[in-house]
Amino acid sequence: MKCISGYDREGYGDKFSDAAIVGHTTSSEVRIWARVKMEGEFSLVIFENFKKFPPDDIADKTLEEYLAENNINIKAQLKHIFKYNTDLTHTFQFTGLDPETAYYYAVIASPGVRISRRWRLGYEKPYSFKTMPLQSAVVSFGVTSCHDPFKKGYATGGGLWDEFYELLDEKNSDFVIACGDQVYVDATEDDVWKWLNEHKDCLYKAYANDINGLNDFCVSVYRRVYRKYWQSPGLQRVFSRFPTYMIWDDHEIMDGWGSYTEKERLDLLDYSFDFWDDEMDEDEPEESDKFKQLLIESMFAAARKVYIEYQHSHNPQPDIDPSVNDFQLDYQFNQNNIGFYTLDMRGHHDFEKNPEGERLLGRQQFDRFSHWIQSAEVKGRDALFVVSPVPVIHWHSTFVNSLDKLSAKDDFRDEWDHESNYKERDKLLDLVFAYSAKSGKAVVFLSGDVHSSAIFELTRDNAKKANVFQFTSSSITRPPAPWVSELMTLSKGKLGVNDSVRNNEVTRFKKHAFIAQYNFGLIECRKNPNGKLSIWGSIYSGGRDSELRGLSKKRVQIA
Known part of the structure; x- marks a missing residue:
């Protein structure tokens, strides 16, 4: 039996690509996170002015040729080869920008990428951000948390994202702080712990002796939740325009993470996974507890990995050594x-x-x-x-x-x-x-x-x-x-x-x-x-x- 991964279960309505997040921004630097549709080399280009570009005009030309032919000046450009092992995500870091300046940006595929449209973001509508002033009498920022539109049945939106964007724009706000629960991995039909219950039989058979395989499976589960929850157009408008500082809370992992004893966590898995109906639990109860503990550890490691990919990578001081278990996810700016x-x-x-x-x-x-x-x-x-x-x-x-x-x-x-x-x-x-x-x-x-x-x-x-x-x-x-x-x-x-x-x-x-x-x-x-x-x-x-x-x-x- 094959355990259905997050990618296997992702339907057409869950597809999520070609997105951007403006992260930590100073008077001269910016971090911009991007997700693309497929593997390959893509450029993130920063412009000083916006021009509505016909996406098909670039054809098979290199980006440098296209920009030269159209007399388009750019402020900065960085390239990256996107891979599935980071879920097609990457954070670009730009330096040498001017203070208190509005910039426009675009994501463009290199000629070798087999994709229907090379100009992915920033061609029909502007994608922009503003650097911070060297000094100002006014600082204005938004505060938000707890994004779960699916609790009330919305497909991709709901709530106050549109109103939030309009107010931030009206107030000329500098940035946004997202205080946690930017996704809910344990809500509605996408409760990842209930999902694992659906695969309890194959999980043990497939991964009891394959920790790397189990880790990969858990990562795929968490990535799917992010791709579904971040489809919201209103959320994307805010994240792609205003520098957004993020931190996780329990629902990026599981409800109440850290507030259970080890025994209570195992009991939760007994409730969720019903191992007592399985032969492995009757014949080898110690092996059952061992695997459940392994699963809990793998799920937390996966939640942390995907949180870093989607949220923490564009925060200040995001450099993390994955070989060290004591991850530092707190930060100051x-x-x-x-x-x-x-x-x-x-x-x-x-x-x-x-x-x-x-x-x-x-x-x-x-x-x-x-x-x-x-x-x-x-x-x-x-x-x-x-x-x-x-x-x-x-x-x-x-x-x-x-x-x-x-x-x-x-x-x-x-x-x-x-x-x-x-x-x-x-x-x-x-x-x-x-x-x-x-x-x-x-x-x-x-x-x-x-x-x-x-x-x-x-x-x-x-x-x-x-x-x-x-x-x-x-x-x-x-x-x-x-x-x-x-x-x-x-x-x-x-x-x-x-x-x-x-x-x-x-x-x-x-x-x-x-x-x-x-x-x-x-x-x-x-x-x-x-x-x-x-x-x-x-x-x-x-x-x-x-x-x-x-x-x-x-x-x-x-x-």
Whole structure:
């Protein structure tokens, strides 16, 4: 029996090619990710002006000949041979660009590629991006998360992607931060774990002694999910125009990844894979558990590999040595003297390990963040934004710690306000409050995950000069559950604490906004002539696919 791979199962409606993502962008550099239709050499060309090119005119000419004949000047050009072993994806890195400049780009196949149309992107409609200014009084960026249009039955769209694009364009926004769950590998008929259940008999027979084959199979499964979810035209418009910084969350791996014990993960596979009906489980129970553990490890490795291919490769500092298991997927960057640090809450998340703390981030990542926020460079920033895919504050602590033994225990163990994460959360907040109180600068957490949006202010009695906020935008296409969301939040209160925490160290919160509709966020930072920075956070909700036709907005001054 042949195990049906992701490629075998991909139907015509799932085909996804000729796409681009503008990634990390500075005043002189840009990373642009591309996916093409087939193997071969392709060029990504950057132009200073847009011209509507007839795609057939290039014929069999080399790109250099075609550009010379048409007197077309280019700013830069890079070539790459695309291969199936990276799912026909590649990230180009360009340097030497001019600051605060709009550029156009195109993807063009070389003459030897057997393809019906060599000019793949950027010939009928413009594909463009803008480099960052050397210095500006205004920084504006979008915040989004949780893309799952299929939950409500949309074929390729839905949600607020079109409205998001229009607002980013209207506000002349600089970039976008995607806070996680850019795909859902465990939703609808494409639940990869249920899919594996369909192939449980052949999986063991084919791969029990072939780890490389199992790895390849798992990779094909995850790649198919990305190709399906990223067909959305509205998503592609945003990603191909505005520099987008991404981080994964649990649904790029499996729901609640990291929040189960090893036994609970095996039990989940028992539920999903029903190995007890198989002869191998009855006759060789130890071999059954061994294979299930192998499968879990292979699926995580595949999820990470495909996340890197599709998302992380165009982030800042994406250089990864695959021979080293301790992958660094957290990263930091600076835009116009505002510092950003993106935390990876899944790559090292393990509910059983690190009983003294760092269950969510791991010790090495926590140390990197600690070094960053205490560095001399960051002390000179005008403000800090910390991307934490799961919010520091959202659900009421009582619910988080009383419902964590039910079917949703993985969701609540994910939370910073779960008692198993108190030590790590408090150490993180100690660093943040110390920085903000001493410097007088704002620190804002940016998050997704929870399928509702909110803005909270965080305070401590021992850091009265601190200015700390939580800004959450979730979700752009995944339908929320309004009544549940409203029920489980409070307008004000305090985070859960260990008995050892002194009263003046308790973190209190006040809710300034809450929305349980399709939504996205916008952050606007503006310096006045005296150099003082103001920060406003807006949550936009409603839209074409909501009962609220048009957009409503809640706007809160953060600094």
